[in-house]
Amino acid sequence: AQKVTQAQTEISVVEKEDVTLDCVYETRDTTYYLFWYKQPPSGELVFLIRRNSFDEQNEISGRYSWNFQKSTSSFNFTITASQVVDSAVYFCALKTSYDKVIFGPGTSLSVIP
Amino acid sequence: GAVVSQHPSRVICKSGTSVKIECRSLDFQATTMFWYRQFPKQSLMLMATSNEGSKATYEQGVEKDKFLINHASLTLSTLTVTSAHPEDSSFYICSASRGGGATNEKLFFGSGTQLSVL
Numbered sequence: 686a687q688k689v690t691q692a693q694t695e696i697s698v699v700e701k702e703d704v705t706l707d708c709v710y711e712t713r714d715t716t717y718y719l720f721w722y723k724q725p726p727s728g729e730l731v732f733l734i735r736r737n738s739f740d741e742q743n744e745i746s747g748r749y750s751w752n753f754q755k756s757t758s759s760f761n762f763t764i765t766a767s768q769v770v771d772s773a774v775y776f777c778a779l780k781t782s783y784d785k786v787i788f789g790p791g792t793s794l795s796v797i798p
Numbered sequence: 799g800a801v802v803s804q805h806p807s808r809v810i811c812k813s814g815t816s817v818k819i820e821c822r823s824l825d826f827q828a829t830t831m832f833w834y835r836q837f838p839k840q841s842l843m844l845m846a847t848s849n850e851g852s853k854a855t856y857e858q859g860v861e862k863d864k865f866l867i868n869h870a871s872l873t874l875s876t877l878t879v880t881s882a883h884p885e886d887s888s889f890y891i892c893s894a895s896r897g898g899g900a901t902n903e904k905l906f907f908g909s910g911t912q913l914s915v916l
Contacts, residue, residue, distance in 0.1 A: 720905075728889060730907040776841065786832065786893070786905055788842045 687712045689779050689789035697795045698767050706762045706792045708777030718780040719760045725773045767796045802894045804908025819877045819911045821892035827872035828894035836889040848875040882915045
């Protein structure tokens with residue numbers, strides 16, 4: 686069975702602090718894709734990153750970075766020097782070979798000025 | 799700009815009426831589209847997979863007769879909530895797949911439809 690777990694339901698940080706959002710996934714497929722999406726209050730899903738199961742290289746994009754560890758089935762997301770505009774719900778998602786995308790429960794991030 | 803257009807963005811209807819939500823891929827042909835439902839402060843739950851030219855595949859627990867899906871062309875899928883009731887009030891969001899498997903760079907999501915049934 687496929688499953689995505691985001692253990693942190695809500696996180697509050699003060700602006701400029703670093704914050705890491707955890708994501709643990711389960712799948713028996715050897716080929717799969719992991720995603721992070723941001724959902725601001727407007728509701729629209731904003732794509733952040735896609736990573737395939739064969740690429741464990743970590744990635745940095747501006748203040749965002751991702752740590753993919755197949756050994757622990759984790760795909761964590763770190764925001765450096767957080768800003769108020771980062772406040773949103775963040776979803777980790779898993780896409781298997783059957784093309785279904787399964788979302789984790791989400792982590793609500795509040796960045797306090 | 800948006801590559802998946804979803805309309806309407808918000809709809810309020812009376813109990814017992816039917817509501818149609820459209821999902822269009824704007825600059826690519828989508829053989830597969832997905833419909834999700836999201837309750838407040840909850841995650842997105844996959845309702846069904848819409849396949850162009852064939853019947854939709856519904857997830858367990860989703861009523862086929864309640865949520866009618868039509869994928870009549872490669873750029874349009876519609877979700878009709880039939881005889882809507884207050885418990886159907888939710889945020890509905892579609893996504894479109896440009897192709898299967900490894901060729902996808904990312905899934906494209908519509909902006910969502912907030913349905914409120916009075």
